[in-house]
Amino acid sequence: MHRFAAYCRLNVPITASPLAVIRAAALKINPQARHDPDRRGDRHDYFRAMLDHHQDARDLARHHRL
Numbered sequence: 001m002h003r004f005a006a007y008c009r010l011n012v013p014i015t016a017s018p019l020a021v022i023r024a025a026a027l028k029i030n031p032q033a034r035h036d037p038d039r040r041g042d043r044h045d046y047f048r049a050m051l052d053h054h055q056d057a058r059d060l061a062r063h064h065r066l
Helices: 002-008 018-028 037-063
Strands: none
Touching: 002 037, 018 037
């Protein structure tokens, strides 16, 4: 649930591209952690979770034809 709340705070529309989701997510990360090589795996997991939630939102909208 924590990651879904983070996705909601990105405030990206479901029509946004995956790149726009990544850019919005990158801006939410602490600037020091953004460039820390030791946290690269964590950033990758975070970005992947944001993209997964975004795709789920798009699928839900497509299913309901919103």
